[in-house]
Amino acid sequence: MDYALLLETFGRDHARHAWPRQRLLHECLRTAIRDGTLAAGTRLLATRALAQELGIARNTVLYAYEQLACEGFVIPDRRGTVVAGIAPAPHRRAADVPQAGLARRAQNLRIVNGSAGDGLPFTPGMPDLRAFPLAQWRRLLDRAWRGLSAAQLNYGDPAGEPALRTAIADYLRASRGVVCEPGQVFITDGTQSSLDLCAHACADAGDVAWIEHPGYGGALAAFRGAGLVVAGIGIDGEGMAPTVHDWATCRPKLIYTTPSHQYPVGAVMSAARRLALIDGARAAGALIVEDDYDSEFRHEGPPLAAMQGLVQDAPVLYCGTFSKTMFPALRIGFLVVPAGLALPLAAMRAQSSAAGRTAEQLALAEFLRSGEFALHLRRMRRLYRQRRDALVDAVARHLGDRVVVEGASAGMHLVLRLPDDGLPDVEIARRARAQGIAVNTLSTHALPGGPPCSGLLLGYAQVPGERMDDLVRRLADVVP
């Protein structure tokens, strides 16, 4: 078929004309598959050949093909890419067909969270929920509810309950070197809410936000949702690595980074890099959004203090969450802002969002204050380290010659890096899933237009050590 004609006809529509090429190509192919122009079983042109035919970069074609594969419209195999037989599940069909009334920006978003209840082994980002002291939590919660006055059923403090803000400030000072007063701590519904707040409060539509490449889809979604222009910045072994060219040509307003355990690759940002990033942000008048997820679980080497407290008055918005250290359904996270922004943000929160959940916040404050939280963390740190060791050993045994392990020194997941020109990681993940193993993929964390990357993310926090060997053996069966 004539791809160029297809692309041209489809792209003639004014709105689409402004789309980035990979999005245009992706939509164009998807439409052709949906309406049967590209029938099931058709082998798509090889990426290199199509790139040549259309006069575009091969990466653009790769990206479009990968997106189609993620959505189930095509199936990559060893010889290339074949159009899938579409008898899509009702869910998939309805989600893909743009509906009357659905905004353009609500279409084609990236997945942020795994589906609910997805408890398969190696699902990343999932703590060991069985190890959480649930009975104790219930008791604290019940006590908080019993102590509540009728007035405390009203809207709460938009910045959060003072007792919880104080408990978090105390905890962060002691354990992360974060320098803050309780007034700088804002309680949110979790990191996604914190990122939304950063994006709306500290940047205007059209401002540039940097995120790591590959990076966290949730940050991408939050920043795009706020109308920011997102630029992907490369990483190396020391974490986010902006070049002089990046600073000069693409001046950021916000810089999102995950220094404790780069998501998804797992690099730990060096102290020198932290200082350089702070200096650069200051010179550019930018704020750093330090997502310190996974900082609680450092398995090797001395702990590195948060960037927020590294220098005086660091231009840092510091994000944390209890989703990983306690449990995701809790929906409580926090954002620590520079002292100068504390009062304006409190005013802003009062104006744009409604607060409450007083009993839950008071129970959590007590959980922190009583030392139970620290005790639970210590237990989990030990448990996760054991599981990491078991996983690393099993990978060495069964996959040692085929993958490179990265990001194992901290956190709750590690990465098995794959060759970029091999079987796409999403296809390996699909095959693993058929074996009852849920791995996430590096390529789906690549930003559109960035260089390709391929690898598997294995969350090990919820996998018992004694099951590692068997699971990795099964995974090895589907890794070429």
Add this chain to the structure above:
Amino acid sequence: MDYALLLETFGRDHARHAWPRQRLLHECLRTAIRDGTLAAGTRLLATRALAQELGIARNTVLYAYEQLACEGFVIPDRRGTVVAGIAPAPHRRAADVPQAGLARRAQNLRIVNGSAGDGLPFTPGMPDLRAFPLAQWRRLLDRAWRGLSAAQLNYGDPAGEPALRTAIADYLRASRGVVCEPGQVFITDGTQSSLDLCAHACADAGDVAWIEHPGYGGALAAFRGAGLVVAGIGIDGEGMAPTVHDWATCRPKLIYTTPSHQYPVGAVMSAARRLALIDGARAAGALIVEDDYDSEFRHEGPPLAAMQGLVQDAPVLYCGTFSKTMFPALRIGFLVVPAGLALPLAAMRAQSSAAGRTAEQLALAEFLRSGEFALHLRRMRRLYRQRRDALVDAVARHLGDRVVVEGASAGMHLVLRLPDDGLPDVEIARRARAQGIAVNTLSTHALPGGPPCSGLLLGYAQVPGERMDDLVRRLADVVP
């Protein structure tokens, strides 16, 4: 002083040049007051005179003066407007001075929710929290927590717990004539979240959203936050009243309305108007956001069914909340979407927000299913009606010749309409507050640029009937 020169100098900055006049004037005066150019005690030029001097509409000046009065920079008195002595509270000062790092859009927002714990009599939007069966709720909550498995501590269904979606669909079908399946019901953190979701999912930046004038500041904040262009549409005794000219010249994508009890004025939208609005929305390809707040409390006349179920496949997004029927700190609301949007929105939620709070949702489902919610509502309906009657009587006794009562046929608040050319309502509210009475004002619900309106909002739900006479007598002392 030379206002015109001040305005011109200030407005020369490119960004400010594009501001609407009232905003420019407001900022200009504020800056002059802050830096002392306009010293404390200075009497500002009369609105009419300043309008003439600057060659702008008097409303523009009125708006700027009212904004300044709200913020405490000037004090209106019987002879005009005087610059306040600024020794502002730390809170106010910090919130007003733009801070390094604070986005432009995070400045000068409108207040959505009253400050936390503001329990003064007549605070609008506050249910009687003492009447809530808290012990029963605690029992349901504790039972839900006890029944939770470890897996239920994980992220929940992004659309909400199926049991709660079903219970809400059942309730809405039976009590509000809403036609929906559980799959169309989305659980949110409250109306503000529901409006955010509507604005992001069903409109793109630059699309037009209609809201009522005067109208709900929360809708304005949500729509502006999503980059929509907001247009104010006038209301009359039958509710929102778009003209032929509105439909022709300002085609909306979203139409926000509060048909059960127009916020803030309290008009109930007639059946004929409801049908006309649905027809108009269909013709324009728009979706109606029906905020059915206060629908549970109809004190006179037959209940009117929700617009959502009035005709088949109405183009309606239906919002509700448990903040008023239960208590605000619960932070649970819902959005019912057209069947065709249910699956795309479910996919979108999965991609852009994290869900949880499973135990709370299951407890609420049980509260609804067991009939306890309906019983509580019946009790509150009776109680609020008695309080409304007591308030209406007291107003007739003490204020009958000075105000017109509006919006008393439903809901939890009514409006005392004041003459537009009298003492500004915000000044009356300020004086009432000094008497320990918290009334909200109509003028602060006016959209920038719309015609002026003046009045007091009195929330009566939380005020015991036996206190009404005394409170209204005290209020009457400050109403000229």
